Amino acid sequence: MKIDRLRKIYAVTSVLFLVALAISPLKDYFTEWRSIQKNFNDSAEKLPVKVNPVNIGLQQIWNRELNTIDRCITCHLGISNNKLKMSNQPFKTHSKIYHDIEKLGCTICHEGQGLATRYEEVHLPTEFWDQPILPNRYIESSCGKCHIGEKLSSTPTLNKGRELIEKLNCASCHDIPGIKKSYTLTLDGIGNKVLNRNWILSWLKNPKHYQDNASMPNFLLTEKEIVSLTDFLMSFKSFGEGINLEPLPDVYHKNKTNEDFIALGQTRFREARCISCHSVEGKGGKLAIDLSKVGSKAKAEWIYNYIKNPRKFQSKIEMPQYGLSDNDVAAVTAYLESEFVDWDNDENESRDHTPLPNFFEEGLRVFNTYNCGGCHTLSAKGITDNRGPDLTAIGSKKLYQIDWGKADVNYTIYNFLESKIREPRVFDESARMPQFSLNEDEVTAITTYLLSLKQTKLPANFIRKVDERTLNSVQGEAGKIFQKYSCFKCHSLNYAGGSMAPDLTIVGSQLNTKWMKEYFKVPYSIRPIVEERMPNLFISEKEVETLLNYFNTILISDSLEIPNGLLQNRAEERGKGLFKEKYGCQGCHIIEGEGGYVGTPLDDAGDRLKPAYLFSWLMNPQKYKPNTIEPRTGMSAQEAFDITSYLLTFKKPGKQ
Amino acid sequence: MKFFYWISQTKIWESVFRTKLPISTNLDRALVIFNSLSLHIHPIKVRERAIKFTYTFYLGMISFFLFLVLTITGILLMLYYQPAIPNAYENMKDLKYVVSNGNFLRNMHRWSAHLMVISVFLHMLRVFFKGAYRPPRQFNWIVGVVLLIITLLLSYTGYLLPYDQLSYWAVTVGANIARYVPLIGEELSFLLLGGNNIGEYTLVRFYVLHCVILPAFMVMLIAFHFWRIRKDGGLL
Amino acid sequence: MMNEELFQVEESSDSKVVTRRVAVFPQKTPVKFEQQRPPEKIVMTFPSLIIREVICFQVVVIVLVIISLLFDAPLEELANPQNTPNPAKAPWYFLGLQELLHVFPPVVAGVLIPFCVIVALVVIPYFEINIKREGLWKENQKKTFIIFSSIIFMLVLILIFFDVFSIAVPTLLIYALAVLPYFVKKKSPFINWLSQLSLAEWIMTWFALVSLILIFIGTYFRGPGWSWVYPW
Structure with a gap:
């Protein structure tokens, strides 16, 4: 080849060489997150409120305790900026939670690949990252990672999941932390x-x-x-x-x-x-x-x-x-x-039916195969405990441990759990798990609870575990009565137990003994629009005495009191004004035959409620019933006292 | 151009390149080689046929350039790498997502390594079929075979360093083969892995092999290989 | 004036003839004179070779950059000793070995064969047969055919005994090509080319082909439990 031609080729390759080397730095410069940050700064200028522009550059939250690095805030620039509540993702303010996001990081709750800085790899299920971003419908499962066994008012799905798992007695076949086998008939x-x-x-x-x-x-x-x-x-x-x-x-x-x-x-x-x-x-x-x-x-x-x-x-x-x-x-x-x-x-x-000769062996085999003994006891020899898989750390089950069979789902742990709960035989025809007829909400709730069961290496100071002893703490005579009448099927104690009826933790400080005595005899529905009421259990007088005694000595609160130094005179009159005018309580509550149907009628408030409790309730209803819809008005102590005084005047004449 | 000319006449230029511009006569051209490091690699004149692409396909040269690219990218990658568990893997994620051009560097390193295995093997085939191992080049052929083995070992030790599933099990398969060596198999595998299984010590061992020991041998042998080509007639 | 000076390039004065080696005297081989070849053209290293090297380097880098921009290096999840992928595959250049390991006893496939390959490669330049490199069919064709055929026959028999069709088939293919000149006497450029190939070249071709096929099979046709799967 002629040297001149080589020189020309050399010229071309030299240019290409330089161009080739420049591509990667340029690609780096025009990367996705950088343009998102520029976009943020551009749009921040146009906002009516003043939002400080950010310095262009990668940002991350390093949680030293958890050893996680989350780079989500590189693009989600507004998570802790209250002014950006109305903007769209990725700049939207994080919804209100009780944790410091900037300390805790993102993936502890949302999962996903916190290290990644490209949209697909962070948000979408990727092949080599077992824990993709958790869809929002399961997000409460992350609360359950630390709040073990706690019934938080902000985690309804998780709580519902736990209740369902208890109710369906999943623990009869599976080991599930925090869930006890509920019944064996x-x-x-x-x-x-x-x-x-x-x-x-x-x-x-x-x-x-x-x-x-x-x-x-x-x-x-x-x-x-x-x-x-x-x-x-x-x-x-x-x-x-x-x-x-x-x-x-x-x-x-x-x-x-x-x-x-x-x-x-x-x-x-x-x-x-x-x-x-x-x-x-x-x-x-x-x-x-x-x-x-x-x-x-x-x-x-x-x-x-x-x-x-x-x-x-x-x-x-x-x-x-x-x-x-x-x-x-x-x-x-x-x-x-x-x-x-x-x-x-x-x-x-x-x-006319005559059983087959080997019906007993065959029946026993079926009984054992499907672990009927998990829920039922039977005095027969040869019954074995044939449990299903341990679910202690099901939420961190690795995808490779799952046999997907021929099921057509995206390979994620939540899809596995959902499909399995919805249709237990979908992955394997010969699976033993029975078919529960659940609606989609229930499936989501159960999945959420199961996802919360992680094999985490969370530091000990993260874990909030609730004591499980509360329900069994009622001992002695009263305990027996509680058991005989299955009180905790409906009522709860320290928010453990049934959820149908009011919590009994401080019932002794809430209600008048005399009223309770009457109520045990003839229970009635306290709220007009709620049909459910306590059944007449035909409890004997002696047992009622024991119970009331227990209520008034043990199930009380010492912190309920009306402070001294409040104006006493003409309190009822002022209270009436506050009740009817300032706070418009009649919107929900019936009094003197008039008012709304949402709250409890207060015509017998004087009979029913103890003054200190009524006062404290008015000051802060959520303290006594976290999910009540009664607003916390922020009224002053004097006002609360006035309304209390007013309400206590209402007594049913016949009962006196 | 004036400036360029002025530069080429300075003492500094002269002290670096020795040959003064313009290079216009064959004497000047000879001096470029004669006055520079390339005298150790190249003669002043070469046969035109020997430097044709179709004669050697430049496979040896390509292998060397790939090694050069691997050295440069490898040194840059070393700046971000810790041979520890799980840091090694996290470093890969950092390279991919955070380090400027990190992903590009890693890709370059990885693909050059694969290509080098191919080009060295093809180089060997070319030398064989051209009969270029014949005397007096017998020993250089052996050096070449050793270089091929070192290339494979370099590639293999580098394979573990990302410490992902792929590398872990690929290396496990390889280490299991070492166990089959009669008599000393178990000891050999223990020596290689720094334990009975792949772990933190294996990572350190492979890291040192990959970054220090094997490249050192490689560089020495490449130098020797080149020197022998020149001594044994080379391109002339 | 200065510029003129800078670009005044002398017409190439590459000499046309240069002394060259005409004979080699290795210790064991008889003195052999190389055929007189027409004198070769000689060029200056700078720039003829140097420019080629620089271009080669640049092309290598450009190709690498393009590959690196298009394809990302694989990175799976963090290594987990509990999770054995099925199949666990070695790096691609060892897949041929792994394929052998699947069919032969480990000591043979994992130790003996690689050892033999390395030894064979090392000793290549020390065999006279390699130095002379005479065509397989140059002399005593019948004897060559019988010995060659019987060795191949034995080899294929052993391979079939171990069910290694992935080696047996290319072996037979190479064999067929190698013996073609023995049966086809008609002169054609292809047959001529085949007949002048030496035994060493046939063996090396066989080795390269088998390695290629084994690596290819190991990479694309092996699934769970090292069973045969199709990549499509």
Whole structure:
């Protein structure tokens, strides 16, 4: 080749060489985050409020304790600037939280790749980063990483998830931190309880067919498995040692078709507010089973015995033991037998059935395979504890540990959990997990809770673990009564327990003893628009005394008091003005027959409430009930005292 | 141009390049080589056929240039690298996302390394099929074979340094092969890994091998290789 | 005036003839005179070679820059000793070895074969057969054919015994090409070219082809448990 031609080539390659070397620095200069920052500075000038421009450059939050580096704030420039509430992402102010974002960083809650500085790699699921950014619907799971077992008012989804997991008794098969196995119903004597095997057959096929709100999930059993399991269960006739069915009293046999007798049963059924917990044809409480077809399910003898003493058969059942007389119970039984019948049940079908020779082994195998023993006890030899996977750190399960089968989902841990909860057999046909019929909100809630179960190396000072002892702290006589009437199914103590009824932590300081005594006798609905009310448990006078004594000595607060030095005279008059004019309380509360339906009527406030509590409540309602909608008006102590004085004048004349 | 001319006549220019501009006669051209380091590598004159692209495909030269690029990018990458767990991996993320041109440097280093393995192997094939190992170049062929092995070892030790899944398991596979060496297999693998499994010590060991020991051998042998080419007739 | 001086370039005075080596006297080989070749053109190193080197360097860098801008170096998640990927693959240049490891006993594939390859490479320049590099079919064609065929036959038999078709097939392919001149006597440029290739060249071609195929298979055709998969 001629040297001249080489010189020309040399000239060309030299230029290309320089150009090539310049590309990468230029690319660096025009990188995405840099233009976003310039964009921020440009738009900051146009804003009506003064927003300081930022210095162009990478920014990051280094959390030394967690050893995380989050570069999110390189683009999310407004997270801690209150003036940018209305702007769009990525400059929007962070919604209000109780933590210092600039110290804590972002990925501790949001996950994702904090180190990355390119949009896709930070926000979208990428191949080699196991924890992509957490969709907002699960964000509360991150709260649960530190607030273990705490019921925060700002984490409704997480709380709901925990409640659902408790309610669905997931802990019977899985180890889930913070969740205890909630119920174990015995199946002993089931062969003697049910009228015939048809009920078990249809129940096993799909519990939801019998009852919409059945807590037992559908195990998707095959026809063969159902038959052998049914025969297996029907062979258990004994309720256990020394537990026998009392024969129905003569009064039942005599009167079971007598209309007056049935009417008495119906009256007692209503008074006891059985439908607070039970439902009848879809109406009523969701805490216990549906009673619509109970007459075709269980023998009358069993129903009679069960109402008399539920814990004789199910030692852990939460149904209260009502103080009804034998006659009343017989009447209720007659009422149930006459009204709550499944007219489609064909009794003849089951009579001719002869079980297969190996039904017992086969049934036991099915029983063990699906870990029926997780929720039910049964006095049979050969029952094994055949639990499902441990979920202690399910939230940090690595993607490679998951067998995705042929499921068509994006490979993320939350997609795995959601799909699995929604449709347990989606990844593996032979999985054992049963089908719970959950709506999307419930699936999200459960997923959120499960995601919060991380195998974190969070520093100890981050963890806020709640003591679990509160519920069992009620000891002695009162404790027994609490248990007998299953108070904590509805009420809570230190916000642990049921969520249907008010918290009882300081009930002794809140309510007047006299009023409570009356209320135990005839509970009524305190709020006009809420139908739910406490059932009449027919608690004996002695037990009520014990309870009230316990309330007034233990369940009290020392901090409730009205400060000295407030103007006493004409307080009621001023209070009336404040109540009606300044604060417009009647918007929600009924008084003298007028007012809104949202709050509690206050016509009997003087009977019901203790002054110090009423005063303190007015000062700061959220302190006593974090999620109440009553506004914290910021009224002065004098004003609160005046309103208290005014309200205390309202007493029901008849009750005096 | 005047300025350029003036520069070329200064004492400083002369002290650096020795040859004065203009270079217009063959004597001047000879002096450029004669007065410079390239005398140790190149003769003053070469056969025209030997420097044709189709004769050698410049494979040796390309290999050397790739090594040069690898050295430069490698030294720059060393500035950001800590041979520790998990810092090593985090450093890769930093290179990718934060360091100016970090991703570019890493890409250059990685792809040059792969290309160098290919070019060295092709260079060997070319030398073989051209019969360029024949006397008096037998020993230079052996040096070349050693250089090929060092290239592979350099590439292999560098493979672990990002400490991601890919590197960890690739190195595990390699280290398992070492275990099969009769008699001393276990000890060899222990020596290589600095333990029974890949860990922090392996990382340090591979780092030192990759950045100090192997490059040192490489440089020495390359120098020797070049010197032998020249001594054994080379391009003339 | 000065500029003229600067660019006054003498017409090339590259000499046309230069003394060159005509004979080598290695210790063991007989004295052999190289054929007289027409004298070669000689050029000045500067600039003829130097400019080529600089261009070569620049092209190498440009190509690298383009590759680096287009393709990102792989980076997976942090190494996790608990998570063994299936299959765990060595760097690509060792995949041929890993492929061998899959079929032969570890000592053979992992130690013996690499050792033999290195030894074979090292000793190449010391074999007379390599120095002479005479065509495979130059003399005693029948004997060569029988020995060559039987060795290949044994080799292929062993390979098939171990189910290594990935080596057996290219071996047979090379064999077919190597024996082609023995059967086809018709003169054609291709046959002539084949017939003048030496045994050493055939072996090296075989080695290069097998390495290439094994690396290719290891990279693209091996899935979980080192089973055969198709990349598409």
